[in-house]
Amino acid sequence: MTEELLERPALATGTLFRFATAGSVDDGKSTLVGRLLHDSKAILADQLESVARTSAQRGFGGEGGLDLALLTDGLRAEREQGITIDVAYRYFATGRRTFILADCPGHVQYTRNTVTGASTADAVVVLVDARKGVLEQTRRHLSVIALLRVPHVVVAVNKIDLVGYAEEAFARIEADVRRVAADLGLTDAVSIPVSALDGDNVVERSERTPWYGGPTLLELLESLPGTDDEDDAVASFRFPVQLVLRPQGALAPGLDPDAFRDYRAYAGQVVAGTVRVGDAVSVLAPGHPPRTTTVAGIDAAGTELREASSPQSVALRLAGEFDVARGDLIAAADGAPAASADLPASVCWLAQQPLRAGSKVLVKHGTATVRARVEAIEGRLDLEALQAGPAEELGLNDIGHVALRLSAPLPLEPYAVQRRTGAFLLIDPQDGTTLAAGMITSGGAR
The missing domain is CATH 2.40.30.10 (Translation factors)
Incomplete structure (x- = not known):
């Protein structure tokens, strides 16, 4: 699996990839995220100075005197307790890809936040302490990942330095992960030995794990195929109506009142598929039979479009008179859900x-x-x-x-x-x- 990932061609620069972190308490999630941001040079100078000051006040003795967990644990309660509570979103980019990262809590009472962070992820990085192995919270997070059908799972066996970079310790955890993943139907789970504190196999390859021939964490994240909007764009068209647009009050200067007198459109986001002017669609309202019509027009920011695809937010105009409201679904007439x-x-x-x-x-x-x-x-x-x-x-x-x-x-x-x-x-x-x-x-x- 890892060899295949390394042989994949380079992705187009700027492709978006969403991933989340998960794991048990004190497995080092926030430190790993901080290391990833630090070593990929995705931290601004003023952020680094602020972290350095706070680290010095707390007497942190890590590399360079930096407590890298502070880059994501931004809430005061998080810093006081030394745990992640809220989902911390970070945005960074490398030469190959743009990332949206969700650092999720590890404490069992904050599992709800892990669900939030993983729900839109293309991949989840699950941390496992090399000294403790697979725990109940690890199985819980892998179960949530399976339930949410997250496409890719990366297991970062962290703190490999605390077990002397032993291949046997990593192999034992990797086997346990494979067993749990197989039981849950997770077919794409890759394990990587890392040290978030020292940076081993996070961005740079470690000479202290010569027995590991797979990619670093960043290399893997740059290589995984994303379930990006191209997949949604070729699916069957789906458009939940968020708002009905009707002119209210005086129009802005320069606009033709006659052109807007009978204007009615339905605003929302195309969550799947593509719609074009003239397409046949079904309007599905809760508790009512479906009604079929055609798309008369598509508007976006004052511009008329010929088509719109996921994830664009647009306003649809429909042919004929229809009572359409927030909560209704406009879908392709061919293959609309029952x-x-x-x-x-x-x-x-x-x-x-x-x-x-x-x-x-x-x-x-x-x-x-x-x-x-x-x-x-x-x-x-x-x-x-x-x-x-x-x-x-x-x-x-x-x-x-x-x-x-x-x-x-x-x-x-x-x-x-x-x-x-x-x-x-x-x-x-x-x-x-x-x-x-x-x-x-x-x-x-x-």
């Missing part, structure tokens, strides 16, 4: 109070929000056996399978088919807090 009030799903439960059959929740799917009832808890993932077992409830950070009954049918399609339209959130109807991240497990085009 509407259903039955929603089978896998969920990662993120709330303190448990989820039980009979619970009432809100389902936010795209731009639509409908009431729902939990019909059944069909199983919970055992993180030791990595198999689903019976369960009467889901507790904080549990991963399980549920059956939901919606108050109004929604156009549903499996998460395995389309990540953007196959995902949803469960929300508390009383206070609006997010209860769970969910993935639709069945459904399909009509």
Whole structure:
């Protein structure tokens, strides 16, 4: 696997790649991210000076006197406790690629933030302490990655310096990772021995691991194929309506009132596929039968377009008179998803109070929000056996399978088919807090 990655041709400069970090507490995630930014020269001089001052105040004795974790642990509570709490997003670029990096917390109570960071990632870098090996939190994070169908998994076996750069220690963890990944259906998991503190195999190859012939972490991240917007652009067209545009009040000077008197358009983001003027589309509203029409026009920032593709944000004008509102889905007439009030799903439960059959929740799917009832808890993932077992409830950070009954049918399609339209959130109807991240497990085009 690693040899194949190294032989891939260079990517076009500027291609975007999103990745997240995950792992147990004190595995060194923030230090690894800081090392990656530092050694790839992606840190501004004033940032480096600020980190140096704070490191000196704390008596940090690492290389150059820098506590590299401070580059991402920006909250005061994080610095005081020495742990990552919030998801820290960083942007940097190399000569081959532009990166969006999400540094996620390792503490079990912040698993919800790991779900947030990994939900849009092309890859997740999971850290494992070379002294401790694969832990329950490691299996939990790998389970979340499998559930979210993140395309690539990189396991950074960190603190390899603390086990004397021993090949045996790395080989043992690599074998455990392969076993867990195989049980979860993760076919693209690559392990790399690294030392975030000293920089071994992060950006530069280490002479202290002559037994390792694979890529450095940065080389691998630069080589992995991204699930970029090209994949979404060739999918079937999907457009959740965010806002109905109608002229309100006085027009700006110079605009023709006659041209805007009857203007009506539907604003949103093309989350999948491509739409062109004249294309046949279906308007899918919760609880209503689909209506078919054609696209009369596409507008973006005052400019008329002939076509729009994912991930563009545009306004669509439709032929004929239609009652279209926020929460509706405009989709390609050929292959539009079927509407259903039955929603089978896998969920990662993120709330303190448990989820039980009979619970009432809100389902936010795209731009639509409908009431729902939990019909059944069909199983919970055992993180030791990595198999689903019976369960009467889901507790904080549990991963399980549920059956939901919606108050109004929604156009549903499996998460395995389309990540953007196959995902949803469960929300508390009383206070609006997010209860769970969910993935639709069945459904399909009509």
